[in-house]
Amino acid sequence: MTNMIGEAWRAGKSFVTGLNITFKEMVFRPAITVFYPDELDTVPAWFRGIPLLKTDLLTGEYNCTSCGLCVEACPVNVITLEWHQDPITKKKVADRYAIDMSRCMLCNYCIEACPFDALVMGMDYELCKVDPENMVYEMEYLLRLGLKYSSVAQPGPKAKKGALPPWVFHELTGATEEDIQDEAGFLGRAPQAKGYTPVLKAQYRKEETVVDQPPAPAPAKVEAKVAVAPAATPGMVPPDQPPANPGGTESGNKDGEEAE
Amino acid sequence: MVALWNNLPHLVQIWLLGLGKGSLILVWCLANFAFAMVLERKVSAWMQNRVGPWRSGLHGWLQAIPDLLKLFVKEYIEPRNVDRPLFILAPLVGFLSAVLIWLIVPIGPGGTAMNLDIGIIFIAAITGYDVIAIFMAGWGSNNKYSLLGAMRGAAQMISYEVTLVMSIIGVVMMVGSLRLSDIVEAQVNRGFFGWFLLPQIIGFGVFIIASLAELNRAPFDLSEAESELVSGYHTEYSGFRWAVFALTEYIHLVGWSSIAATLFLGGWSGPNLPQVLQGLGNILNGLGAFTNVAGDAVSNAAVSIGFMNTGMWAWAVGFIWFALKTYLFVFLAMWIRWTLPRVRIDQLMDLGWKFLLPVSLFNIFLTGVLRFVAVNYNGLPVSLGSFTLRLLGLWAN
Numbered sequence: 001m002t003n004m005i006g007e008a009w010r011a012g013k014s015f016v017t018g019l020n021i022t023f024k025e026m027v028f029r030p031a032i033t034v035f036y037p038d039e040l041d042t043v044p045a046w047f048r049g050i051p052l053l054k055t056d057l058l059t060g061e062y063n064c065t066s067c068g069l070c071v072e073a074c075p076v077n078v079i080t081l082e083w084h085q086d087p088i089t090k091k092k093v094a095d096r097y098a099i100d101m102s103r104c105m106l107c108n109y110c111i112e113a114c115p116f117d118a119l120v121m122g123m124d125y126e127l128c129k130v131d132p133e134n135m136v137y138e139m140e141y142l143l144r145l146g147l148k149y150s151s152v153a154q155p156g157p158k159a160k161k162g163a164l165p166p167w168v169f170h171e172l173t174g175a176t177e178e179d180i181q182d183e184a185g186f187l188g189r190a191p192q193a194k195g196y197t198p199v200l201k202a203q204y205r206k207e208e209t210v211v212d213q214p215p216a217p218a219p220a221k222v223e224a225k226v227a228v229a230p231a232a233t234p235g236m237v238p239p240d241q242p243p244a245n246p247g248g249t250e251s252g253n254k255d256g257e258e259a260e
Numbered sequence: 261m262v263a264l265w266n267n268l269p270h271l272v273q274i275w276l277l278g279l280g281k282g283s284l285i286l287v288w289c290l291a292n293f294a295f296a297m298v299l300e301r302k303v304s305a306w307m308q309n310r311v312g313p314w315r316s317g318l319h320g321w322l323q324a325i326p327d328l329l330k331l332f333v334k335e336y337i338e339p340r341n342v343d344r345p346l347f348i349l350a351p352l353v354g355f356l357s358a359v360l361i362w363l364i365v366p367i368g369p370g371g372t373a374m375n376l377d378i379g380i381i382f383i384a385a386i387t388g389y390d391v392i393a394i395f396m397a398g399w400g401s402n403n404k405y406s407l408l409g410a411m412r413g414a415a416q417m418i419s420y421e422v423t424l425v426m427s428i429i430g431v432v433m434m435v436g437s438l439r440l441s442d443i444v445e446a447q448v449n450r451g452f453f454g455w456f457l458l459p460q461i462i463g464f465g466v467f468i469i470a471s472l473a474e475l476n477r478a479p480f481d482l483s484e485a486e487s488e489l490v491s492g493y494h495t496e497y498s499g500f501r502w503a504v505f506a507l508t509e510y511i512h513l514v515g516w517s518s519i520a521a522t523l524f525l526g527g528w529s530g531p532n533l534p535q536v537l538q539g540l541g542n543i544l545n546g547l548g549a550f551t552n553v554a555g556d557a558v559s560n561a562a563v564s565i566g567f568m569n570t571g572m573w574a575w576a577v578g579f580i581w582f583a584l585k586t587y588l589f590v591f592l593a594m595w596i597r598w599t600l601p602r603v604r605i606d607q608l609m610d611l612g613w614k615f616l617l618p619v620s621l622f623n624i625f626l627t628g629v630l631r632f633v634a635v636n637y638n639g640l641p642v643s644l645g646s647f648t649l650r651l652l653g654l655w656a657n
Binding site: 004008015018019021022023025026027029030031032033035 | 600
C-alpha cells in the first residue's frame, strides 16, 4: 500500500516535471525554423555542397593543371577530365572537366588530393535538376560557381604538420568576373606560359604600386605559384620546360626566392 | 413560420428536427476536427521549437481543408484477402461512436440535441462501439500489425472503460442524476468552488488518465504504436477511409474533452460580461466600503448591458465558456501526448487494474461517506472542504 502511494507520488512528480519542460519549450523558446524557399539559411564554412573549380583572380586562369589526381582520388569515378598540351605554352589545357553530381557523394577526397588548390568544396546548395542527366556539371559552370571562393593566389608558407588543412574552411571571397585583375583575363582562361606577366587593370595596378615596395610583386607571386607545381609533381611536367620558358630572368628571381 | 411548423404532421416534425440536429452536429464535429488537428500539429511544433503547418491559410490554420481534399482524391488501396464488409464498415462504426457523443453534450443553457436521462451511461455505451470498430479494422485488414494493434486496443479500451465509468460515478452520486444537463445545473448552483473539479479531484485524475487510454492517445497509444506496429489497426487503410479514422480520433478527443468539461469544470457555466463588470465594480468600490466614481461607473455599465444576462446572449456566453473549457482539456491531452513516452502494455494494464480501479473505487466509497454525512447534517453541499471544516468544528451550521 505504501509502495503504491509512493510510486504514484513519484510518477506524478516526474509527470509534472515533464509537462513543465514542454510548456517552457512551447512558450519561451522561439521556433528555429528557417522558412526555406523564402529565406536561405547560412551554412557553415565547412559545408560540402559541390566541388568547384577555383580561378586565380590575378590572371583569370583556372588553378587546375589537369594533373588528374582528383580523378584518381574519386571513389565513385564521377570526375571526367580531358586535356591536351598546348604546344606554345607547354601547359596542359583542360578540354573538359565535368562532375556527375548525381553520383557524387561529397566525400571531399578530390579537394584533399588536389595539390594546386584548384578545387574547393562550395557551399552552394539548391543544385537540383528535373532531369538527372543535367546533373553533370561542366567546367564552365564549375568555374562560374567557384569564382566566389577564388582569390589571388598567395604563395603562403608551407602548412605545419598537424595544422588544419587549408581545404577545411573554404574562404568565401565573393569575387565576380569583374575582380579578375588582368586586363586580358577572362573566366576559364587556360594556364599561361611560365613567366607570363599580366597587365593589370587600372584600379588594381594603382593599388599594387602604392601598397607594395617592390616594383613587380604580382608576377613574382604568379611564378611562385607555378613553381610549386613541378616540384610537387615532377613527372607531369614535360622535360623541355626550361628552354621553352620565355621569361628566363624572372624565373631566376623566383628560384632565388624559393631557395630562401 | 411557427404556424407552418405547428401544422406539420408530428412524424415530419421529428424527421426534420432530427435531420437538422444531425447536420448541425456533423458540421460542428468537422469544424472541431479541422481546428483540433491543426492545433495538435501546432502544439507539437511549438513544443519542439518548430512552427508547424504554415503554408495553407492563416499561417497554416486552414491546413485541414487541403489535407481532407487530398485524402478525398487518393486511391483506395485494398490488400488481398481482406474481410471486405468489416474492412469497409470499420471506419464508419468508429466515426459513428465518436459523433454520437455530441448528441447529449450540453453545449449551452438548454443546448443539447437529446436530453437523455441516462446521459453518462449512454456515453459509456456508445464508446463501446469504438472497441468494435478498432477490432473490425484490425481483423478485417488481414495484416498482423493491424491485428496486434486491434488486440491491444481492445484490451486497453475494455479495461479502461470500467475505470472510466467508476470515476464518473462519484460525480453522479453528488448530483443524483445521470443527465448531463442536470450535472451542469448542479454545478451552476454550487458556484465556482463547487465545480466538481475540486470535490472530485480523485475522480477527475482517474477520469483524465482513463479517458486518455480510452481515446488511444499517447502515452497510451499502444494500438497504433508507430514504432512497433506500423500504424496499428489502420495500417492498411488509405484515402478517405483513413481520413475517417483521423476524423474519429479528433472528434473523439474533442467529445471526451467536452464531457470532462461538463462533468468537472461546470460545462457551459461561467460569468458573462455584466457579471464580470459588476464584480469589478464591487471590487473597485471596496465591496461597498469606499464607494467611488470609477466603481460606480463600472457598476452602471454592468447594469446598462444587463440584457446580456438573458436570451441568446446568455446562450452565446455559455457556448463560449463551454468551448473554452473543452479546448482546455483538448490542449491538456495534446500537452501530455507531446510530453510523455509510450507505456508498455503490461505497465498499461498494471496502471488500469491495479491502481486506477482501486483508486476510483475508493473515490466512490469516500464520496458515499461524505454524502451520507452531508445529507445527515442539514444537506450542506458535499465537498472535501466543508467536510474537513465540519470535522474541525469550524462550520457555522
